[in-house]
Structures are given as C-alpha cells and as structure tokens.
Amino acid sequence: MMKKLGLCVSTALLAVFCLFLSGCHGSKQRGNFTIPEEFDTTKKYEISFWAKNDTNKTQTDIYKKAIQDFQKLYPNITVNLRLYTDYGRIYNDVITNLQTNTTPNVCITYPDHIATYLTGQDVVVTLDDLFEDKRYGLGGKELRFDGPTKEEIVPQFLSECSIDGHYYAVPYMRSTEACYINKTYVEALGYTLPETLTWDFIWEVSDAATEKNADGTYKVNGQKVMLPFIYKSTDNMMIQMLRQKGAGYSSPTGEIDLFHDTTTGLLETIAGHVKKGAFSTFKISSYPANFLNAGQCIFAIDSTAGATWMGTNAPLSDISKDALVEFETVVYPVPQFDPQNPQMISQGPSACIFNKEDSGEVLASWLFLQYLLSNDVQIPYAKTEGYVPVTLKAQNSDEYRDYLSRCGEDNSTYYDIKIKASKLLLANLQNTFVTPVFNGSASLRDAAGQLIENVTKSVRRKEEIDDAYIEKLYRDVAALYRLDQIHVSEETPTELGKLPVASGVFLTALAAAWLLIFAYVVVDFSKKMHAKKKKH
C-alpha cells in the first residue's frame, strides 16, 4: 500500500513538475512554436521566401539555384521566391502583411526591423530551441545537407541577431562601409593617402578639389561637375561619427541620445564643407559610384556590397561608356577620428522566419533558412559583392580562400576592388560595431541620417545654420520620426528581486503537499510500531 501511495504521489509530483517545466518552456518560446517530434516528409509544404538582392542577376540566380537544390533534398517543400532590391520595401511590406497574417515564411531583413515585427504577438519565431535541436537544429543529425553548427557561425555576427537575449534571426551575409577613392585625383591635388583615412584628410582634400578654373570648370577634372565627397548612407555616416567620437546615440533599452553638442558640432562641420561644394549625399545628388566613375567624385562612401559598381573597370555601371574616366581606384575603411582606435559599422542582411499555425510549415522554413547558411549558398553569394560569408565553415573553406587569393585576376569574378572590400571587412572584424536594437531603433537610424540630409539641403538653399536652426531641426526630426513615442524598456534585472506572488503560492502549495506526505509516513510508521508492540 505504501508503495502504491508512494508511486501515486511520486507520479502526481512528476506530472506537476513536468507541467511546470513545460509551462516555463512555452514561456521561454513565447508560446509561439513547438518543434514537431518528426518532420513529416509525406506532407506537402509551400513556403514563401522574401529575398533582397543588390539589383544583381547573379545574386538572384544564386537564390534560384539554392531553392532548386533545397527542393531536391526536400521534395515535399516548395519555396516561392519574391525578389526585392530594397530593405525598406521588404520592411514596409512585412508591416502591411502583419495586419493580415500574410507574412512570408522566410524573410531577409535587419534586426532593427525585427524589433518592430516583434510588436505583434508570436509573429517572429524564436530560434533558441531550434538552434539546439539535435535532429533539425544547427548541425542536426536529421539534416539532409551539410549545414553549419552553432559554433561555426561567426559569434559576433550571430550575436547581432539576438534581441533581449533571444535569437530571432540568423546572419545571412555581412558587409561594412568602405571609402572608394580616386587616388589619381588625390595625388593630382598634391596629397598622399595616409595609412588610415581620417575625417580631417577627407575634408581637406575635398575642399581643395572645389577649386575652379576661370571658365567655371574644376581644376582637378576639367569638368563642370565635381562633388568631391559623396556619402550613400547618411544614417551610417552620423552613427559612425558619433561612435568614433564616443558620443551618445541611444541606450540599449531605447533611450534616445541623438540630440547633443557633439551632434551639433558634426553638423556644423558638415555644413561648412557643403557650403564650399565639397560634400553631398546620395539622396540629394545620386549614387556615389556614378560620380566616382565619371571622374566627378574623389571619395565615394558606400557599402562593401556596392564594390562591383566602383572604379573605371567596375563590372557593373549605370553610366554610359563615354562618360567613364580612367583613374586608379583604391578602397579604404571609412574615415576615422582616432586612427589608433578605428570603428566601423557591421551591416548586411540577416534572415528570420515568421510563425505559422502549422508547426511543420515552420520547421520547413527553418530547414530552408539553415540551407542558406550552407557553403553551397554562402560562398557563391559572398563572391557576388564585397560581402563576407557569415560562417567560419565557409570563410575557412579552400574554395573561399582560393577566391580571395585570386584578387585582380579579372574584372568580373575576381574584380580587385570587390575582393579588397571583402578583405577590408575580414581584417577589421574586431573594429566593427552595431547599434542597439529595440522597437523604434529603425526610426532613430532614419532620424540620424535625416539630420545630415536636412543640413546639407539647407546649406545648398542658402539657409543659415545657427543655433536656432539646429534647435528647430532637432525638434522637427524628433517629431517626424516620432522619437518621443519610443518606449524605453525596463533594464534587464541583474538580481532576481522579490519572488512573484504566484510563484510564492506555488512553492507553498508544493511544500504543503510534501508536508502531508511526510505526515502520512510518520503516522503510518507510528501505527506499525504500535502494532508490533501489541504482538509482542
């Protein structure tokens, strides 16, 4: 009887414990997805993949081949590709489709954007448990391809996909920004490129390049147009300048710290050079590559993923051949304030999966997402631009090493500027950074760039950049991007703090149950002893 009772109580306790654990497990997963015990290979799954390319046919071909190869491995999964050429457009479409529950299954995106998607309940699948799953997780034994283990994903890149301690994405490709320079013109102006490019150097040379001949043409190029310094992403420009200055931008939890004296000083400096005609932006003028290749720009800052457009011999070009100018192109990391402590942004696409009612469909999405990390996709895609693969498995492969070693062999696959741009990032991984991700961080990023855009436009429009202007600018930009509405999350508690009431009640009830069991055992034992005494 005692045995039966013990068994009964033990079973009950075990059941409660399991329920407790499973409840907590679900909580960790935000209750949004439970990994199926088996992937049903007899069931047909159709998943959508929203992918971004750099208006580059080779990249879209790689996506298509990846899908074909994956479908051969998993004949029950059909992947429908939707192509984008702009992260912003993907972001807008996801936001729209969130409202109608028609999000894609797999989506190339930025962590900043994921932070916004997470405003919807259980929208984006938490990947923590999927990473670790022994069957279908990273390096899982049931995978039909040679995917990377978790340890084989570059830890720094992987950490960029963590939001509030949980993984919501995997890195897909990584890039940084680079400064593509017309070395011929720099030297024609009497300058020698330093070992590390500085802001002071760029501004000085750019100002010098604005000198004109009597006929109105520029001395350095003999043309009527010269924009010595053009920046593609002014968001990145402001973010990197602030970082290099050690100035505020935002806290990890979403406190905005963009509008301060350092920002004002930077804007005033930029305004001074715009006034001289030394600086412009992509939004105001056009793609830096177009001006660089036409001999109308000396310093073009753009992503390393835009390297195939840069230089006289660039494999891709948007301008006519007769507009191309011969010059020597060199590629540098972005300019620095402190050459001893270089800092540059880490960027590039990540990929997430969206939750669906059918857990098998989510698992199918996860399998495809992992396939994008296999060498069969990582290496060819990285070769298309100045990207680097996100896995050590790909970076250390013979194939990728061979690719890097053949820099400059031709002006297509081995285009020197492109490979040098990739090497630039590989050599500076320890110098890269990312900005904090929170709901609203995408707006803050836009606001940072808008400050530069507005100041540049205003100077061109002959407006005075004084204290009153800056004050109004900060007010207008904060209102435009609704920065005052960004919710600051509570700090992650470093101590556990007071026990929640519900947990206290639970533990009390559990203790009471054990007390009753103990009481029963004591009573039963004393009865037995009493009976034994009577017999004797």
Next chain:
Amino acid sequence: MLYESESSLNDKKRKGKIMKLKKIAIAALAFSTMVALSACGKNENNDNADTTPTAVPTVEATATPPTTDPDPTKAPTETPAPTDAPAENKVMTYAEYAAAELDTPVVIEAYVQAKQSWWDNKATVYTQDENGAYFLYNMACSEEDYAKLVPGTKIKVSGYKAEWSGEVEIVDATFEIVEGSFVAEAKDVTSLLGSDELINYQNQFVSFKGMTVVAAGQNDAGEDVAFLYNWDGSGEEGSDLYFNVSLNDKTYTFTVESYLCDKTTDVYAAVKNLKIGDVIDMEGFLYWYNGVNPHITSVK
C-alpha cells in the same frame, strides 16, 4: 483473524486516512499545478513585454518608413505639415522655372498628367502646362487628396528645384488644387533622339514613332530577349521592364516603370509581348536618369 480483522479494520481506517491524505495532497498538487500554469502564462506575457518594449504596437507600424520606395498600397496616416515648403510667392512661368537656379524656391501652376506613386503622405506626379513639364517628387499629399489628382487637374505647387542624376524635379513641395483643366497631347520627339535639344522636353508627355525593337539581353538559355525584368534581368513579374529600341543605328533603353504602370496595365502586357524586330510607336514621359530614360505608358 483478530489481527486480520483488526488489521482489516485498521486497513479500512488507514485507507480512509490515506484517501483523506491523498485528497489533500492531490488538491494541493492540483492547486499548485494551476498556480504554476497560471504563473507561467503570466510569464509568457511578461516575456513578450520584454521582447517588445513598446506595449502598444503602433509606434513603428505607423512611423515614417524609408522614403526611397513609395508604395501606393499602404494605409494612410495624417498629412505631414509642410515644414520644408518655401514661403508662398509669385507663380512662375515655365520659362522662369527653367531659368531658376537649382536649390531655389519655386512656385508653379501645372496640370496633372499622370500619378506615379503615393506612400506615407507623399506623392510623385508628372505635371505639365502648355509650355513645359514639372516632375513633382515626394510632394506632401494626403491619400484623400491623391485621389483627386486625376489627369487634367490644375494644381499650384510650392517647392524647391532640384536635380537627381540629371532629372530636374521639384522636391519638398506642397500643393493646392485650383480651377482649370488641361491634358497634354503627346509631343513627337522621335527626331530629337540623340540630340542636345531633347532635354528641353524633359518630363513632358511625348511620343516616339517607328522604332525597332532590338535585344535587351539574353535569357538563361543564352537566347536574345526583347525585354528584361529590371535592367539586368534580376527582377521578376511586377518589376520594372527594360527594353531597347533603335533608330538610325542608335539604340536607346526605355522603361516601363512599375509604379507608374504596374503589371496589370496594357503597356506592361504589350512590352512583355514584344519581339525583336517589331517596329513600334510609343508614348510616355521623358524621364531622365544619367541620360534620357523614357517611362513608357503605351506601345502600339
């Protein structure tokens, strides 16, 4: 037996006590289970709150999106205040507008000829008067007002003259609808192709006649094709269409801009049906991107 009977009695009593203890234990365990589950449920909400710092999912969903890719399908938000628009002043003639310096304030009156896109209270519109054309890029415009901008509608526009990759446009503009209507006839500029004079008709509704379709590129099989999705074939159905036409041994690239004429339009279908060697007449707007790059609206 006594023992047995006593034992039986004791067993019965014990059973009763056991049952009582069991019931209490089960009740306690059941209670604790419920508490545990409810606690976990509460944790779930807390986790979500941690993950999504903004409790109400409205900030980012309605926040200003990137401005480079307008999408006319999006939901409306409030009309932005025209903080960047220049102070109202005299309406310029087209000649005065053409002569104005870049980055200076301009005020013009013109007639809507076609709408390219609306997104986040910004509209991109082709307008024209009897003397010339004006491309209005990302002009402040509510969705309600956008619906009113049918071809022929006269509007008064205040903004700044700007140039992007050779395309002269009015940016940071506001507008008001005024009395009047005019729809331009297509101006035949075929003979001006390749000449310096063509730019004088920038952004106007124009026509090109008797041009021959030549290969735009090659497909995956290496065969010449008459059009490409995107400039290099990297797009798909719904992307911009690029095709090449030649005249007098010179080849020009024309575009069906997918915001202006999407995949449901006749011109989109017509270009997809082009064959190399076809001789065609076209109408469209004389857009500029590092040179002439007409946005075609009809092909015959």
